[in-house]
Amino acid sequence: MLKIYHSHSLLNLKDLLVLLIERDPLPDPFRDEQILVQSPGMAQWLKLELASGLGIAAGVEFPLPATFLWDSFARLLPDVPERSAYRKEAMCWKLMGLLPDMLALPEFAPLRHYLEQDETGFKRYQLCGKIADIFDQYLVYRPDWIDAWSRSESPLQPLGDQAWQPLLWRALQQRTEALGQPGWHRANMMEAFVESLRSAPADCLPTRLFVFGISALPHTYLQALQALGRRVDVHLMILNPCRHYWGDIVDPAYLAKLNRRLFGERGPEAAADYLESGNPLLASMGKLGRDYLHQLQEMDLPGFDFFDLPGDTSGENDTLLGRIQRDILELEDRSREPEGADHSGWKTPLADTDRSLQLHSCHSPLRELEVLHDRLLALFESAPGLTPRDIIVMMPDVAAYAPHIEAVFGSAPAERRIAYSISDRSLEQESPLLQGFLTLLQLPHSRLRVADVLDLLEIPATLRRFGLDEAAFELLRGWIEQAGVRWGLDAGQRESLGLPAFEQNSWRFGLRRMLAGFALGDCDGLWQDLAPYSEVEGLEAVLLGALADFIDLLEEAGALFRGERSVADWVVEINALLSRCYAPDEQDELALSQVRRALENLALELSDAGRDEPLHAEILVDYLTQALSGELSGQRFMIGALNFCTLMPMRSIPFRVVCLLGMNDGVYPRTLPPMGFDLIARHPRRGDRSRRDDDRYLFLEALLSAREQLYISFVGRSIQDNRERVPSVLVSELLEYCAQGFVLPGDETLAPDDSARNLRSRLVVEHPLTAYSERYFDDSSAELFSYAQQWLPAAGAGAAEAPPFCAAPLAPETVSALELDELLAFFRNPCRHFFLRRLRVGFRDLAADALDEEPFVLDNLESYGLRSRILAAQLDGRASRALAERLRAEGGLPVGTAGDRLYRQLSDEVAPLAQALEPLMQHPARRAEIDLQIDGLRLTGWIDGVRDDRLLRYRPASLKGRDHFLGWIEHLAGCASAGTLGLHLYGVERRKGVQQARFRALQPDAAQAELARLLQAYREGLSEPLPFAPNSAWAWLRQPDPDRALRDAEGVFSSGYNQPGEGDDPYIARVYGDFDSIRERMLALTESLFAPLLDHLETEKRP
Template sequence: MFQVYHSNSLLVLKDLLTELIRRDPISDPFVAEQILVQSPGMAQWLKLELADKSGIAASIDFPLPASFLWKHFSEVLPDVPERSAYNKEAMSWKLMAVLPAMLKQPVFSALQQYLADDDDRFRLYQLCNKIADIYDQYLVYRPDWIEDWEQGGDIAAARHPWQPVLWRELKSYTEDLQQSHWHRANMFSAFVDGLKNPSAAEKLPRRLFVFGISALPQNYVHALQALGKRIDVHLMVMNPCRYYWGDILDQSQIARLNRRWFSKPDLDFSDYAEGNPLLASMGKLGRDYLYQLQDNALDEIDAYADPERGSLLSAIQQDILDLENPTRLPEQIDNSHGKHRLDREDRSIELHSCHSALREIEVLHDQLLDMFEKNPLLKPRDVIVMMPDVAAYAPYIEAVFANAPAERYIPYSISDRSNRQENPLLLSFEKILKLNSSRFTVSDVLELLEVPAVMRRVGLDEKSFQKLRFWVDQVNIRWGMDSEQRSIWELPLFEQNSWRFGIKRMLVGYALGEGSEYWQGVAPYTEIEGLESELLGKLAGFIDLLDETRLHFTQDHEFSTWIEVINQILENYFTADEQDEISLNTIRKTLQGLQEQLKDANYSQALSPSVIAHYLIDGINQQRSSQRFMVGSVNFCTLMPMRSIPFSVVCLLGMNDGTYPRSIPPVGFDLMTDYPRRGDRSRRDDDRYLFMEALLSAQEKLYISYIGRSIRDNNEKIPSVLVSELLDYAEQGYVLEGDEELSCSNSGEKLRAHIKTQHPLVAFSPEYFKSAGDYFSFASEWLPAAQAESRAAEVFLTEDLTSEALPELELKQLISFLRDPCRSFFNNRLKVYFGNSEIEAQDEEPFSLDNLSSYLLKQRYLQSALQDRDLERLDKAILAEGRLPLARAGELNLNKLRHDSLELAEKLKPLSEGTPQRIEINLSIGEVKLQGWLDSCYPDHLLRYRPAQVNARDRLSTWVEHLALCASNQACRNTVYRGLSGKVFYKAVPAEKATELLADLIRFYQQGQTAPQAFDAGSAHKYFEQQAKDPDKVMSALENQFYGSAYSNGLQDNPYLRRAFSDFEPFVTQFIPLAERIYEPLLSCVEEGKDD
């Protein structure tokens, strides 16, 4: 018996299945029920449902259709192997063996041209994979072509006549290997004939259920029908419509027919009913399958369930079930009485427009919390969240759902990620396989070294790894193993900034010790000492291992050699824990699978590194973690066939225009696109049907979100065409209660606005925290940020901290405070540091010098020049450090640095005549003892200099030293500060006055330890400068200093000052009195000088 059951509900089909099993159980407990399903997720759901219904679900097998049929082919037909000799993988390697010898034939000229210059045979590998995939499709969907080709014909191959020739050669090669001639094109008819033998029934199961499969190829249906003559076959089909809809077309298809045949007289396409527009547009996959079933004249039972009509979602499901079209243009368009009325509280279909994928997840989290709060019976297991590619959303899901506090935590699981996306070991293995094409950037190498299994193998912990990262940055490693490895990029040979360059600097520096500057072309890095040599050795050993592995991937090897190479990689790079061992077994299993395929194909030629790498990476990526689907949490998964399991809430994310439905361009030589037939698979048609299945499987709510606004410019973006069709359908056929008097278009717009919510750009938008409105948020941590714009600037301290006793104060400590009072307060009093200790990896050799690097190099030149040291040796040392751009650009930079520094050194010579003295400062100022030392005190002045432009902070620092000098009653009473292009002369200040000014600065220091101070030397200088130019523009100038501009930093770029003074008004109120108190005395005692 072959019985077909139609239903629009999997729950009804499940109940039918359960009842059939209950009424006629299999008496033998060792014989398993056979239930064909299309996915493991469906099998798991069905197993749980059967157990819930019957109390137990045991002795049940859930094979996939292809594996089930192949198993029974082998039981009915003679000499059927366990694995087909014409499986896709076997055909790929066989084609690689036979195709090169055939390229000289004229019919293969196109392929010969494509494979020209294919030195590593990677193009051949890719091409054979594509051809094998196409042949695999022909075996299922075009068996008549295969039969014709094997008999010497060339049906359908006029555009690509090489395909029948190559197939015959493939078949001949397989026969020469004495492998089975059976394949899916020739065994279906033989299987049907074999079933006529009465003895065949002895090897078949007692009965077979085929549950909820969306579509089957025609041959599969014929085979199942033939089985039905020997055993009971129950085909349970999810059919969204109770009426026959195998011939309906949507408006676009009808329009195409009219355009194509408009010249044909008396031809009317009105007989092609549209039926329900959504069913017509999205249901092609099911429509073709239904047509095939009807074509076979089968016994059918209908078991449809009417949805409870009360919401927009259930109404649309009912429309599809009854093949109704509520969107037909009504007679009256000036009102909406012809539309179906909806409750204004109806939220059964929701559309959420966001600015990014992260915002989609944040919004979803809040919306789910709201659903759970409003419906206590709704559980996380009742919700499924699907998207076109779960891997693209996985980081955001982890960031939002994993980090939610306990009171807002929602249990969740992520399915369908490849193993490499979940385990860093597999991702690192992929990087190792690609070493031959790697640039060995600092980022890539350190990311590989940071993988836990690799760190364990090398013998590193987090602390030692961070130290290595610091060393790598300091010795200026950027990319490349060495000059030889860089040659593959067709670049000039250069060692600078490579790993060998950096390792050599560290090794030489450790050997020579501190004080060495240049040795035999190497600039030693001398910061490594003592037991740190062991850590340096680990880094050097790891780099040697990478280079050794890279060399293995520069040449072809036989597969036996590749096995040794891969096993060495697993041994040398990884020390696995329990989870990592699973990943290593995945690699070994993939390698073993390749070995079996090569053996089956008798392929013994050497494999290139690119081929072996691509196969292993692809094989690992194809293994997904879908076993976690449906474990009692909110399920996040990729939209794929048979995810139409009933859920209370179905969420579709990433429904963006151009993203979904997904579109895979057909292979150029796929003959099925030239001669299409009903039932041919199309990714785009599959996705349309998946969307409709999701719509039908939602029991209470369909939640859709998409990126509807640009995160850059806020421009509107349209959703997926499927979402647009659903919205159009809703607004044309339905009206909110109370809007019946509005015109059809106006009521439609109102309904669209009711369904769609446009969310703000950020989660802390004030809109989410208003008492009235459509927006809400459960994330209370965003409330302070949301209120920031509407409230007054928060006062950092409501009252000053208690002052601490200050018996002594170092002169340099006072100077440091004046240079940045806010930082001093946070660092010294609060022990808070905002500095970013994270080292940002630099993956390119330097092309220019930043200001700090330029300053430090000038300082080295200046000191060397003043001390009459060998400048040529310094030139070589600096060039050998890898700080400068390469070649001529580096030399030009070096010449400029040297010129500026030597020019300043010449200007300093007249100021540094005589023997400098070192003067001790030991002043008692009130209750504070000010102590320190002043270097470079010449007979008539204190000399200060810097190879930079004169700035306000340097002026103020030198002013403090000048006051200390004057207060000490030294013979030397004047001070000179020299910069690259200017000098400042500080006039002598009477000792009493200097002491008084120092006392005020010390009081300011003490004040600055109890509260942050609104003072900045640069802004103070700007304040007085602008006062002299145009007093009316002082505030404007200060505001520019505070906020900065697109071309210059402001005080708000200082994290310490920004934390204490977030707004200009509180800052400037305190700043002006402090500027006049601290900086103005300086201006009255200095003379500025410019160079000629």
């Protein structure tokens, strides 16, 4: 007999299950108990609970409903195959073969128009997949339609533009018969199964069957269970949130809409005269369970209730969460306002200490995780018996949150570490190798940007295959950037993407430059219109060979996934590609086995469909992408740690604490628009499945499964402009129910709307934008706190001066000899020199590692480099055309006329400087040797560019403060050694023309005295970062007006709109965060070291 057991508690149902098994064990100890569940996670939980209740959980199977029924069909009906001929995959491939011949029929005109210009068959494949999915839904939810269509009848009239569906279904049946496959499917098997049950031998049936906690079953499944119940005991255990019958209650929103449409003139209570909403949360979120309950009621089956005793308000039911759950259980509406109420005394008071329901508004998913981590630590502290396994954290898409979970929970220090696991991530999200393989599949449509290709090469299995390690990879990265590679394999590959066919800045372009440089060495000329890149030397050529092999592999893979082949050929080719691309370790072998299994399944499905024609690569790629992006069912769910998982059916296992993240408007409940040809959507029935209704019921189940606390967070503020964002409509409904039915202590005398507003503010915690906000540490709000000690210094930074980068100078270094070049490098950026020389730390600009576009527009550094080369060519009298060809051959100019125009522009800009320098360049250049002994330190080096006994320095851009200071240091060294008599500085500005600055000579003794002060500053700068930013310091030093000097210095140091400041330098910024932190010491240092510079600087002028 089929018996139905209702309970609002899964624990009650579990206890009942244990009791039934314990009191009535199976007579045959070798037969297994059969317990149907809806998910592997539920099966795992139930195993643990059965083991706890019975002492052991052996001889128990937990099949899913569809699997159990198909196995039952196979035992009782003849010729039932192991794989149904009407699986979605099988139907898809059969429809692929049927559809082309049927498109000529008039009924198929809508499909014919859609499939126009489908050269590869990919649109047909996608369409057939959707049709197969719809037919699969019909088999479960509309078996009467399928039965009528099989008899050439039409239960739906008229079908209109969907008249092709019955014809296509019958053609699918005929194709299946022609293949010699059994015609069984879920629609026609049910009646035969019910009939066969009457005479089925007992050993073909389970001794008994439990159906545990499944939220809803299709009507056909219930019919099968009812028929099975006539032979064996079937115990249907239902998680029912309400002890009363609620199959006829309606959603308040629907009730309001009905009022407006039919009874607008009679007032809001008109429809309530004959329709009941009961509890508004249950009515709004419970449609799935309500329809299921209605179906069970119509079957007129014996039912048993296992609810808590009425009136039991003990324990957890005294909390806000417990009272909400109790209201749903008793079908009560606490939020209904009494008629004429002008105060809030009728509302239920909420205790000050009640934190059973928490709502948190954050600015981003990362902040949601940071807030959650702190809240969980507080929970563990306040509830000593609570463990991570007592908590579940669910979200609409765990993949979107996985990086933030790893960043927050994975990086927490040991004293704040919470053991956790992430479930439901797809195969490709788990494996870098699979991510890389899926990228390989998309190569025909890829621009082959440098970053993308390096990501493929950096996969450990790929590095091993090509004999590379991390050091070799970094060396190759530098070569690739310097050789001018940006994107695209070659001109042909770019043309295949519908883009202009040019070779410059492509992978072949860069490889040819590197190979030519290795073969020819350092070469100033061109070779076959290429500028050889000569940095590859000696044994490093092996690395270049590996890179060339890898690019060849990518080219072959791109060609492979453009054509069409038989499935057998695809299997051979892809296996060969995998072998050439990867040298797998044990973990990688598991990922590769998934690829091979997907290929085997494809071959099997096509064989079952009787298809052996070539398959286009576009179809294959889509199939493999879908297969490898599937979820790992139940992956690491409930292993004793804090579980992060996706909100899905039957995750309503009881937990002491249930956390829901990402409850954002438009994200949850999820909406999946029906296909235009979905007849179920056009002709709905009670019990039809809907993604939106499923999600609403999942939220209700999560609300009911929380035993002590329900935690909800959402992105309630924009991270860009702090604008408010509304949460999910489900959160809003829950919050509104609380606000209308509960009141804070002391608010009883307020109007209902005012007390509701106060309660909303109390329940929803608005969190600051950042984790280091002062509000987390200043005790201004009991709801805002943090366990993250690392944010405490940053939180106080606004109220107190930040501690110095160096609390005390490092031990001084003994310096007895110094090269002039190192002294110049020091004053170029003293902070950088301190990090590199003393701390041995360097900061790499990761954003600039991979340039993925050819040089459309040059940045300042690239432009300066080109100006320097153009100026050098003009001063040497070299042909301008030859340099332009060289630059283009290096990939340093934009392609085509844009490059010509840019070259002419830069040439015109530096030409005035070349003209100004030409008379000075007539004097022969010489080198002046520096060898000075100053205060126990020997300063040595050479000064180049001495002409007519004067030091000449120039740059093809405007003169900066750095140029004046470094020129001054060289000038001092030259004067101290009597090697030079003066200094000429030249620069050029785009609009103002040539700049010129001249320095008068100093006496050797005076020059040495100035150098002594600079050398002392150098020694100090090795012990702590010297507070000196040369460009900012010059802006202050050159300006006689003190107020304007400060403004100018701050303007150079601080960044402005689209203009970085000198203080943005990564080395300076790590020591001196803003201008105020460096100002006083920098100005004093500049005054003491460089004030004499102004005395010897002749007025700057522009000739």
